[in-house]
Amino acid sequence: MADHLLSALQQSLSQREADGLLRKRRLLESAQGPHSKVDGRDVLSFCSNDYLGLANHADLQSALQEGVKSAGMGSGASHLLTGHHRYHHALEEALAKFVDLPAALLFSTGYMANLAAISGLMDRNDALFADKLNHASLNDGALLSRATLHRYPHGDWEVLERLLASSAAPRKMVITDSVFSMDGDIAPLKDLVEVCKRHDAWLLIDDAHGFGVLGQQGQGCLNHFNLKSPHIIYMATLGKAAGVSGAFIAGERVVIDYLIQNARTYIYTTAMPPALAAASLQSVKLIGASHDKRAHLHELIAHLQFRLRLKRWQLMDSATPIQPLVIGSNDEAVLVSEHLLEDGILVPAIRPPTVPKGSARLRISLSAAHTVVDVERLAQALEHAEERLTA
Numbered sequence: 274m275a276d277h278l279l280s281a282l283q284q285s286l287s288q289r290e291a292d293g294l295l296r297k298r299r300l301l302e303s304a305q306g307p308h309s310k311v312d313g314r315d316v317l318s319f320c321s322n323d324y325l326g327l328a329n330h331a332d333l334q335s336a337l338q339e340g341v342k343s344a345g346m347g348s349g350a351s352h353l354l355t356g357h358h359r360y361h362h363a364l365e366e367a368l369a370k371f372v373d374l375p376a377a378l379l380f381s382t383g384y385m386a387n388l389a390a391i392s393g394l395m396d397r398n399d400a401l402f403a404d405k406l407n408h409a410s411l412n413d414g415a416l417l418s419r420a421t422l423h424r425y426p427h428g429d430w431e432v433l434e435r436l437l438a439s440s441a442a443p444r445k446m447v448i449t450d451s452v453f454s455m456d457g458d459i460a461p462l463k464d465l466v467e468v469c470k471r472h473d474a475w476l477l478i479d480d481a482h483g484f485g486v487l488g489q490q491g492q493g494c495l496n497h498f499n500l501k502s503p504h505i506i507y508m509a510t511l512g513k514a515a516g517v518s519g520a521f522i523a524g525e526r527v528v529i530d531y532l533i534q535n536a537r538t539y540i541y542t543t544a545m546p547p548a549l550a551a552a553s554l555q556s557v558k559l560i561g562a563s564h565d566k567r568a569h570l571h572e573l574i575a576h577l578q579f580r581l582r583l584k585r586w587q588l589m590d591s592a593t594p595i596q597p598l599v600i601g602s603n604d605e606a607v608l609v610s611e612h613l614l615e616d617g618i619l620v621p622a623i624r625p626p627t628v629p630k631g632s633a634r635l636r637i638s639l640s641a642a643h644t645v646v647d648v649e650r651l652a653q654a655l656e657h658a659e660e661r662l663t664a
């Protein structure tokens with residue numbers, strides 16, 4: 274009997290493979306970093322979200338070790354039972370202070386935080402307005418809330434404003450990435466805040482790729498744009514620039530209090546190991562003191578943009594460490610990625626449905642742990658790949 278169930282799965286996988294869309298996992302055999310060992314070979318990697326190069330930082334390792342020594346390994350319970358450790362609490366307070374909002378709530382992952390922010394605050398009678406290029410976790414949060422979902426063209430706050438004006442829903446929430454994960458561009462957050470004020474809507478900002486990178490001390494997009502409004506609900510993750518794991522939502526105290534009562538991905542799950550919170554607490558300090566790392570990162574971005582002069586492919590317009598190179602077809606994107614790997618350079622090909630059809634790309638992501646020489650090697654390898662494909 275089960276044969277039929279299994280063969281249906283196999284057929285679907287084979288189709289995916291035939292379409293060049295089968296996702297494969299690479300095996301990392303070293304710590305995360307620009308020079309890592311992947312699938313048995315040493316590579317120069319441009320594919321992590323470890324923007325400040327903190328994922329392997331000695332201070333984070335020792336904070337984790339100290340944390341384990343004093344708090345043990347597992348938290349053993351959810352936050353609302355006995356899992357809420359003073360390390361979690363201290364981290365929430367430090368995060369709220371760092372992003373300059375009244376309160377913060379810790380989650381095990383950004384995916385869960387987004388589910389919480391949307392489904393914890395909105396229900397089936399409400400309306401959500403989401404940028405077309407938002408992260409999948411935001412779309413899933415919308416589904417879980419059962420609110421009506423309207424998607425507006427990427428970054429187009431004028432279309433958004435018309436959609437808001439014509440909605441009769443009792444509660445409205447606008448949802449956007451700050452830095453878009455596959456394009457690297459930044460949402461027009463100043464305009465979005467104004468639109469939300471005019472229409473009395475929440476603005477949920479997912480700053481997964483801005484936290485640690487944007488802002489004077491890495492506080493993220495709110496500091497970068499000098500934004501302040503009780504309409505804002507802020508989400509950021511601790512597994513990208515912060516180099517650890519987890520995420521948080523920050524906003525008005527009453528929003529956080531409400532989520533503690535209503536967010537199912539907060540209530541019905543085991544609290545993250547307290548030692549991870551201790552490591553993230555150390556990371557917040559490191560981020561604040563990483564001015565030189567951010568300056569270096571911006572030098573690398575400028576260097577890549579200045580240096581890369583290809584005829585066949587173009588970098589997208591991005592001021593962040595996410596520097597996508599648009600290739601177009603799925604097959605060519607995979608081929609370029611393979612050519613780079615032959616030169617010892619790892620850059621992932623991103624294909625639909627993660628990005629729109631016909632816009633397959635290499636998602637180059639830079640880290641403060643890269644050197645100018647690394648970026649130079651990448652540029653040369655891309656030129657080499659272009660020669661091979663045009664020959």
Ligand SMILES: *Cc1c(COP(=O)(O)O)cnc(C)c1O
Pocket residue numbers: 381382383384385387408410450454479481482510511512519520
């Ligand atoms: C990575 C990411 C998330 C999910 O965060 P995790 O902590 O990895 O679950 C959410 N939103 C965006 C935009 C992301 O890039």
